[in-house]
Amino acid sequence: MSIIEPIIFFSALGLGAGVLLAAASKIFYVKTDERVEKISAALPGINCGACGFSGCEGYASAVVNEGAALNLCKTGGAEAAAAISEVMGVDAGESVPEKAVVRCKGDCEAATVKYDFEGVKSCAAAEIFYSGFKKCTSGCLGLGDCIKVCPQGAISIKGGIAVVDERKCVGCGICVRECPNGLIAVRPVTNKVDYNCMSKDSAKNTLAACKNGCIGCRQCERVCPEHAVKVENNHAEVDYMLCTSCGKCAGVCKRRVISVR
Amino acid sequence: MKELVMILIGASLINNVVLSQFMGICAFLGTSKQLKSSVGMGLAVVFVMFFASLVTYPVYILLGRIDAQYLKTVAFILVIALFVQLAEMAIKRFIPPLYKSLGVYLPLITTNCAVLGAAITNVDKKYTLAQSLVNSLGTGLGFTLALVLFAGVRIRLETSDIPETFKGVPATLVAAAIVSLSFMGFAGIV
Numbered sequence: 182m183s184i185i186e187p188i189i190f191f192s193a194l195g196l197g198a199g200v201l202l203a204a205a206s207k208i209f210y211v212k213t214d215e216r217v218e219k220i221s222a223a224l225p226g227i228n229c230g231a232c233g234f235s236g237c238e239g240y241a242s243a244v245v246n247e248g249a250a251l252n253l254c255k256t257g258g259a260e261a262a263a264a265i266s267e268v269m270g271v272d273a274g275e276s277v278p279e280k281a282v283v284r285c286k287g288d289c290e291a292a293t294v295k296y297d298f299e300g301v302k303s304c305a306a307a308e309i310f311y312s313g314f315k316k317c318t319s320g321c322l323g324l325g326d327c328i329k330v331c332p333q334g335a336i337s338i339k340g341g342i343a344v345v346d347e348r349k350c351v352g353c354g355i356c357v358r359e360c361p362n363g364l365i366a367v368r369p370v371t372n373k374v375d376y377n378c379m380s381k382d383s384a385k386n387t388l389a390a391c392k393n394g395c396i397g398c399r400q401c402e403r404v405c406p407e408h409a410v411k412v413e414n415n416h417a418e419v420d421y422m423l424c425t426s427c428g429k430c431a432g433v434c435k436r437r438v439i440s441v442r
Numbered sequence: 443m444k445e446l447v448m449i450l451i452g453a454s455l456i457n458n459v460v461l462s463q464f465m466g467i468c469a470f471l472g473t474s475k476q477l478k479s480s481v482g483m484g485l486a487v488v489f490v491m492f493f494a495s496l497v498t499y500p501v502y503i504l505l506g507r508i509d510a511q512y513l514k515t516v517a518f519i520l521v522i523a524l525f526v527q528l529a530e531m532a533i534k535r536f537i538p539p540l541y542k543s544l545g546v547y548l549p550l551i552t553t554n555c556a557v558l559g560a561a562i563t564n565v566d567k568k569y570t571l572a573q574s575l576v577n578s579l580g581t582g583l584g585f586t587l588a589l590v591l592f593a594g595v596r597i598r599l600e601t602s603d604i605p606e607t608f609k610g611v612p613a614t615l616v617a618a619a620i621v622s623l624s625f626m627g628f629a630g631i632v
Binding site: 186187190191194195198201202205206209210211235236238301302303306 | 510513516524531603
């Protein structure tokens, strides 16, 4: 038995495979713009989808090929926008980082429970069953559907309601789509005032359901010097474009709905 | 012809590569999270297995000529790696989303023992070329079937209330064992 023949055989096999692969790489060559690769490298790479494209690579190719705006990456913020503008040679425009907030203060102490829920541990499932187990039909159910989708692990349950850790949150907004009650909002970090109740029930019902619920008393609307607060359907809402974060509304709110960071 | 059908059924159901022979578990557990990626992974493995056995057949005969059958594992792995590379290029070119969702598991088909297992089975049982092709096709289809079935099971697992200690991998392995038990029902058909 000789060692020569196997050596020749394997060399031939390897050479044949190499030639075939070289040919295939020419045939299946994927043409990529080098700018796409550079932008991809500058992006955070967590594929959160907050920009509206399929992942970071999708956004990078959209910037180069479809002329998408340069400041859409919320996770990367100003840093990523600057890097992209450097690659593209265009001014990026302003990019304010955003953070998610769960707009409910109805924790275990404050909210009244309607029935004991023992089904699948999911807000969506509980919501189907008589609009959830809390007396307030718009409150946070605290079963963590938002936690499951958060790519940063920024959300946790504290006292029966979901709370966002601002240091971890990148403002991608995936949780916004997940909450069956639409409680989560993404707002710019420059705004310091949050209105933490989404209940549109009458004052009487809200009083019975939750200690921290908005009853639509209009104190905040009256005190606001910028007329940024509007109370409609027993529910106060702030216009972030007008709000100057003065915090006067938080001072007059008797129901602890408004918080200032 | 009857024999070929028997080989096909035997390879895909009775001796299912994942659930009866316990080969290719890594890819089985890794890519069965979503139905879509499991179908893609299964078809990629079918492609690689089929063409690998098409090429390993003459390679093994040539190895026999120079009296070097003991090198079959090395030769087979080389051929498999070639087809994995080809499959990877083709998927990257034509189905980029699938390329992304398969991720690292696509190049890992190279070391997927199910593929090598099919090639080795072909030579161990002294199959002819047609029989080899049918056997590897059946093995690949069996692998796809196992993946798709298990993807369905895992979707149910996601929403079930599992004790804290069993969450994640333990529950998945227990579920895999139960699915595997159900495939024991095919034993003795042929």
